[in-house]
Amino acid sequence: MTIRTIATTPIAGQKPGTSGLRKKTPVFMGHHYLENFVQSIFDVVGAAGKTFVLGGDGRYFNDRAAQVILRMAAANGAARVIVGQGAILSTPAASHLIRLNKTDGGIIMSASHNPGGPEEDFGVKFNMPNGGPAPEGVTEAMYRRTTEITAYKIVEAQDVDLGRIGRTSLAGMVVDVVDPVADYAALMERLFDFDAIRAMFAGGFRMRMDSMCAVTGPYAVEILERRLGAPAGTCVNATPLPDFGGMHPDPNPTWAKALMDEMFGEDAPDFGAASDGDGDRNMVVGRGIYVSPSDSLAVLAANAHLAPGYAKGVKGVARSMPTSAAADRVAEALGIGSYETPTGWKFFGNLLDAGRATICGEESFGTGSDHVREKDGLWAVLLWLNILAVRKETVAEILAQHWARFGRNYYSRHDFEAIAADKAEAMMSALRGALPGLKGREVEGMTIAAADDFAYTDPVDGSVSSKQGLRVMFEDGSRFVLRLSGTGTEGATLRMYLERTAPGPAGLDLDPQEALAPVIRAAHGLARIADFTGRKSPDVVT
Numbered sequence: 001m002t003i004r005t006i007a008t009t010p011i012a013g014q015k016p017g018t019s020g021l022r023k024k025t026p027v028f029m030g031h032h033y034l035e036n037f038v039q040s041i042f043d044v045v046g047a048a049g050k051t052f053v054l055g056g057d058g059r060y061f062n063d064r065a066a067q068v069i070l071r072m073a074a075a076n077g078a079a080r081v082i083v084g085q086g087a088i089l090s091t092p093a094a095s096h097l098i099r100l101n102k103t104d105g106g107i108i109m110s111a112s113h114n115p116g117g118p119e120e121d122f123g124v125k126f127n128m129p130n131g132g133p134a135p136e137g138v139t140e141a142m143y144r145r146t147t148e149i150t151a152y153k154i155v156e157a158q159d160v161d162l163g164r165i166g167r168t169s170l171a172g173m174v175v176d177v178v179d180p181v182a183d184y185a186a187l188m189e190r191l192f193d194f195d196a197i198r199a200m201f202a203g204g205f206r207m208r209m210d211s212m213c214a215v216t217g218p219y220a221v222e223i224l225e226r227r228l229g230a231p232a233g234t235c236v237n238a239t240p241l242p243d244f245g246g247m248h249p250d251p252n253p254t255w256a257k258a259l260m261d262e263m264f265g266e267d268a269p270d271f272g273a274a275s276d277g278d279g280d281r282n283m284v285v286g287r288g289i290y291v292s293p294s295d296s297l298a299v300l301a302a303n304a305h306l307a308p309g310y311a312k313g314v315k316g317v318a319r320s321m322p323t324s325a326a327a328d329r330v331a332e333a334l335g336i337g338s339y340e341t342p343t344g345w346k347f348f349g350n351l352l353d354a355g356r357a358t359i360c361g362e363e364s365f366g367t368g369s370d371h372v373r374e375k376d377g378l379w380a381v382l383l384w385l386n387i388l389a390v391r392k393e394t395v396a397e398i399l400a401q402h403w404a405r406f407g408r409n410y411y412s413r414h415d416f417e418a419i420a421a422d423k424a425e426a427m428m429s430a431l432r433g434a435l436p437g438l439k440g441r442e443v444e445g446m447t448i449a450a451a452d453d454f455a456y457t458d459p460v461d462g463s464v465s466s467k468q469g470l471r472v473m474f475e476d477g478s479r480f481v482l483r484l485s486g487t488g489t490e491g492a493t494l495r496m497y498l499e500r501t502a503p504g505p506a507g508l509d510l511d512p513q514e515a516l517a518p519v520i521r522a523a524h525g526l527a528r529i530a531d532f533t534g535r536k537s538p539d540v541v542t
Helices: 033-045 062-075 091-100 136-146 182-191 194-202 216-227 257-263 293-306 326-334 345-353 377-391 395-406 421-437 517-527 529-533
Strands: 002-007 021-024 051-056 080-088 106-109 121-127 151-156 166-170 173-178 207-210 271-275 282-286 289-291 316-320 337-341 359-362 366-369 408-419 446-453 470-474 479-484 492-502
Touching (some): 033 062, 033 136, 062 106, 091 121, 091 377, 207 216, 207 257, 216 377, 257 282, 271 377, 293 316, 293 408, 316 326, 326 408, 345 366, 408 421, 421 492, 421 517, 446 517, 479 517, 492 517
Parallel strands (some): 080 173
Antiparallel strands (some): 106 121, 282 289, 359 366
16 A cells, blocks of 8 residues: 655635535535545644544445545544444534544534535535534634645555444554444433333334434434334434435425424324434424424423433523524523524534533524534434423423423524625625614614624633624514525525514414514515515525
């Protein structure tokens, strides 16, 4: 085996976003593209003598990219790589393996909830030794390295057999191919009351788990059907496919329509759930009732003590700024810490590591805890099942009681996709410039209390993140937030977050879009969305 040093030149645009570098698959397959970025990772974090975890969500190019990354790791002097069988690992499972084996980090091949296939999306990100996504300082260093790279190292060798579990060697580097599910499933058994959940299924409880032809399928089948005794067929779309079966693997009411139709149809199951491309997101649905991610976070925080792994209580709850304040009310009632961070799971890492937060969540269908340093879709589903098994109530009954106690935060997100980037930026710039003059203005019968561009100072390390979203807040507690998403690969995605509070007991059973109508009109009017983008209605409503 020969280590080769290949001359290269910088490739523009290799700047990681909140979840690594994401581009169209043909871009990643282009000459030197993957190699330049991976070499930049190793140049920044160092590889000599280190151990890494490697895996991905099984999307198109996952298998070939894994072989390239292994050969580059060996060429850069890595001592060992732990890789999921078939180069498969869900993102939370990868985070767990990093932490369990005390490795020096890991490389995850995924574009999360984005579509996969020869013409769709691919992604690569680096997770730190704590199991969480690389912070901004590290990703910025990687990006700078991509702008000055002149060569990369790679071993000339045959492919490693990733289909067979066991240990092999590549140019002196140990390659351990492991069962991608086993260690993660064992962790879930330690956190949750599997006996109680098993008894609930034995008693006739019915569930539908839609893995959307993505990575969670094998995990869901092993845990739900084999270990918890759910009937065969409970898990649908459970075989990961390179193109996700043509699906958009984003677990929301729009893209998981088949699940929604079943849960709102005749003879619906008691509980429904879906997960995304790499297994870190979740959607939860009861019979005839949808659970918004913000409400799910609040309910999980209020009831986590019912699961053995959280019996001692929750230390604190953290949410991303665009996520509704429902979890804040729970934290206040429990007398625990409450934290508001920018969007991006990496911002929760310091809070989790410092023991300030136990449960974290984002409105974008991501929830997790301190068991790993990523959001974890199947973890959220299992915690819901644990709560249902102990309380012996329906999802609708649990939500009704929660709202009666804490009040209801009506909430929705409207996505305007593939907008011309220059138009989106112009709209955001215009609203940003108008923010200082908005206080005291009355819009749609509501008085503006404050307006700003959200900035965050990390309470653990003091780092500052600015320009994290434009906020307009009203005196009655309503608000809207506008952000341009960093997870797409084409044009710009404008996300509009809308919230209005019903303190209870009245006004708890309205349709969310009806309850939010004044806030929606205010957001469109103040931001002049149609004027700048030509769009009058969103592509996706969640």
